[in-house]
Amino acid sequence: MLLESILLVAAAAVTGACVEECLTSYNVPFSVESSPDYNNLTKPYNLRLWYKPAVVVIPDNDKVEEQLHAAMRCASMCGTKVQAKSGGHSYASFSSGGRNGSMVVDLQNLQDINVGGEGTVTAGAGVRIGTLAAAVYARGKRGLAHGTCPGIGVGGHFTHGGFGYQSRAWGLALDHIYALDVVLSNGSMVHATPDKYPEVYYAMRGAADSFGIVTKFWLNTIQAPPSVIDFAFEFAGLYGSAENLADGFLHVQDFVRNSTVVDSNLGFGMYLDGQVLLLRGSYFGDLDHFNSVIAAELLRGLPTPSTSMVNKHTYLESLELLAGGSLSVPAHGYDLHDNFFAKSITVPEHAPLTRENLVSYFSYIIAKGVNPPAPWFSILNLYGGPGSKINAKDLDFAAYSDRKSLWVFQHYVFKEENQTALPQEGMDFITGLSQAVTQNRTDFGAYLNYVDPSLSAEEAYQLYYGQELYDRLVEIKRLVDPYNLFWNPQTIVGFP
Ligand SMILES: Cc1cc2nc3c(=O)[nH]c(=O)nc-3n(C[C@H](O)[C@H](O)[C@H](O)COP(=O)(O)OP(=O)(O)OC[C@H]3O[C@@H](n4cnc5c(N)ncnc54)[C@H](O)[C@@H]3O)c2cc1C
Ligand SMILES: *[C@@H]1O[C@H](CO)[C@@H](O)[C@H](O)[C@H]1NC(C)=O
Ligand SMILES: *[C@@H]1O[C@H](CO)[C@@H](O)[C@H](O)[C@H]1NC(C)=O
Ligand SMILES: *[C@@H]1O[C@H](CO)[C@@H](O)[C@H](O)[C@H]1NC(C)=O
Ligand SMILES: *[C@@H]1O[C@H](CO)[C@@H](O)[C@H](O)[C@H]1NC(C)=O
Numbered sequence: 364m365l366l367e368s369i370l371l372v373a374a375a376a377v378t379g380a381c382v383e384e385c386l387t388s389y390n391v392p393f394s395v396e397s398s399p400d401y402n403n404l405t406k407p408y409n410l411r412l413w414y415k416p417a418v419v420v421i422p423d424n425d426k427v428e429e430q431l432h433a434a435m436r437c438a439s440m441c442g443t444k445v446q447a448k449s450g451g452h453s454y455a456s457f458s459s460g461g462r463n464g465s466m467v468v469d470l471q472n473l474q475d476i477n478v479g480g481e482g483t484v485t486a487g488a489g490v491r492i493g494t495l496a497a498a499v500y501a502r503g504k505r506g507l508a509h510g511t512c513p514g515i516g517v518g519g520h521f522t523h524g525g526f527g528y529q530s531r532a533w534g535l536a537l538d539h540i541y542a543l544d545v546v547l548s549n550g551s552m553v554h555a556t557p558d559k560y561p562e563v564y565y566a567m568r569g570a571a572d573s574f575g576i577v578t579k580f581w582l583n584t585i586q587a588p589p590s591v592i593d594f595a596f597e598f599a600g601l602y603g604s605a606e607n608l609a610d611g612f613l614h615v616q617d618f619v620r621n622s623t624v625v626d627s628n629l630g631f632g633m634y635l636d637g638q639v640l641l642l643r644g645s646y647f648g649d650l651d652h653f654n655s656v657i658a659a660e661l662l663r664g665l666p667t668p669s670t671s672m673v674n675k676h677t678y679l680e681s682l683e684l685l686a687g688g689s690l691s692v693p694a695h696g697y698d699l700h701d702n703f704f705a706k707s708i709t710v711p712e713h714a715p716l717t718r719e720n721l722v723s724y725f726s727y728i729i730a731k732g733v734n735p736p737a738p739w740f741s742i743l744n745l746y747g748g749p750g751s752k753i754n755a756k757d758l759d760f761a762a763y764s765d766r767k768s769l770w771v772f773q774h775y776v777f778k779e780e781n782q783t784a785l786p787q788e789g790m791d792f793i794t795g796l797s798q799a800v801t802q803n804r805t806d807f808g809a810y811l812n813y814v815d816p817s818l819s820a821e822e823a824y825q826l827y828y829g830q831e832l833y834d835r836l837v838e839i840k841r842l843v844d845p846y847n848l849f850w851n852p853q854t855i856v857g858f859p
């Protein structure tokens with residue numbers, strides 16, 4: 364045992380020296396453990412999973428092609444696995460490699476945004492979504508579908524889905540992509556489109572972590588609506604009866620499937636944490652119609668909300684509200700962190716949650732989530748329902764298999780800014796919370812942007828991709844990354 368770990372440490376040292384020497388010979392900028400910026404560069408968003416890369420490569424914006432060409436050669440030659448890092452928000456710290464000893468390619472110098480004339484925009488892969496949204500809105504009041512937290516990187520977010528309240532109207536973040544500049548495992552940079560490198564273009568839109576490094580995104584944008592109705596209805600004191608909660612939820616589930624009141628202009632989600640429950644979202648339409656038709660049906664028969672917010676905003680104000688105030692994010696030295704564990708569940712559109720699923724869920728929350736071992740929350744976002752553009756595409760369009768979902772759950776337990784404190788009981792609570800929903804069913808999946816480090820690779824393949832997409836991705840992996848250079852504990856493996 365001791366000998367084994369000495370050998371492992373020795374092997375890591377040799378690999379590290381090999382990569383360092385190789386990168387130096389090609390003049391590629393990098394940081395290693397002895398470098399002054401190594402600690403800051405490797406501090407992950409999720410402090411619970413702080414891995415130690417062998418090397419962090421930080422390509423210059425104007426030399427990215429030659430430097431990443433060299434970096435891929437060095438990684439191949441020295442036997443180092445590679446992962447890209449954009450915003451660094453991976454729930455599993457996969458952008459730190461997902462284990463010690465990897466090569467991280469930190470894209471923070473790739474910050475160019477060019478808004479084109481025809482409603483298109485190109486963005487370097489180090490751009491954050493808040494920065495991108497503000498730039499796109501500033502030129503012609505246009506928008507994109509994306510998540511709410513402005514510090515999320517485009518690199519991970521746009522390549523593994525990307526949900527926001529715009530998504531039922533406009534699709535996922537990944538649906539805006541029309542071309543990608545990608546560095547492949549052999550070091551070549553390609554411009555991938557539906558016609559050129561179609562297999563790369565396909566796999567990178569949904570499973571990029573397994574296939575390459577996007578350096579530049581080519582995106583279509585959409586005219587923002589003239590105004591947005593933001594709403595939140597908060598309920599308190601509900602955690603008494605699981606049956607009542609289940610019945611209230613079933614009404615909400617009927618509402619989201621009711622084409623008399625719901626169309627693609629409604630973005631909707633629920634938030635709950637054992638204290639409050641919120642029904643919230645954004646509506647791209649008229650305030651009076653929202654109040655008299657949509658909110659009226661949503662709230663029909665439910666207890667009176669303890670607080671209600673319904674406000675008309677510009678599209679930009681709506682994004683700022685959801686972002687917690689501001690869309691601006693520093694391009695360098697971003698320093699927000701959490702210490703957390705999360706799991707997700709995708710619920711198929713054709714098989715909504717049953718009363719049994721819901722009673723089981725709320726019973727668990729009442730028993731264990733009102734006085735929990737650590738603070739937690741659950742967010743259920745609406746993907747499906749009448750007119751949803753998320754579900755309008757299929758597996759031939761992109762390597763993304765969660766589309767035919769009605770709901771996507773996220774279960775999240777946290778201790779802010781504290782590397783050691785998240786208790787095992789908190790993680791067990793979240794595992795149990797998910798099991799309370801999934802028990803007796805096998806038709807649920809999981810969302811790759813809420814990547815779950817507790818899954819084995821085999822579980823991850825089935826939950827994220829399903830068999831059909833997994834089989835396709837294995838074939839592409841064999842073609843474009845035969846030696847599994849792009850690796851984290853859950854990436855697709857072509858040849859074992
Ligand atoms: C506070 C917070 C709020 C969030 N809100 C939402 C939300 O509203 N909606 C939603 O859908 N998701 C949301 N997420 C999840 C988010 O979409 C994912 O964590 C996303 O993958 C983060 O992208 P990143 O570039 O910041 O992360 P990174 O950690 O840099 O990357 C994540 C993964 O993508 C790979 N990757 C990164 N860049 C590239 C690239 N250029 N080429 C190839 N692979 C790359 C990495 O190797 C890693 O495996 C949220 C996350 C957080 C932490
Ligand atoms: C590391 O980050 C901290 C906090 O943002 C900053 O004060 C410090 O200067 C950084 N150190 C280096 C070497 O960049
Ligand atoms: C990874 O490195 C960290 C920091 O040095 C160390 O605490 C941890 O034990 C290492 N993990 C493994 C699996 O070696
Ligand atoms: C759909 O909404 C309409 C309008 O509020 C309502 O009359 C009807 O009962 C709803 N249908 C279902 C199945 O809930
Ligand atoms: C799962 O099945 C068991 C055994 O039939 C049953 O007791 C339990 O209530 C079911 N749970 C759910 C959530 O359907």
Ligand SMILES: *[C@@H]1O[C@H](CO)[C@@H](O)[C@H](O)[C@H]1NC(C)=O
Pocket residue numbers: 780781782783784
């Ligand atoms: C982190 O958690 C530990 C254990 O609960 C506690 O002793 C410590 O003060 C916390 N540190 C911070 C910075 O909150």
Ligand SMILES: *[C@@H]1O[C@H](CO)[C@@H](O)[C@H](O)[C@H]1NC(C)=O
Pocket residue numbers: 547549550551842843
């Ligand atoms: C790198 O791989 C791509 C995709 O498989 C291929 O088209 C390209 O020719 C390769 N480049 C070199 C230099 O072999």
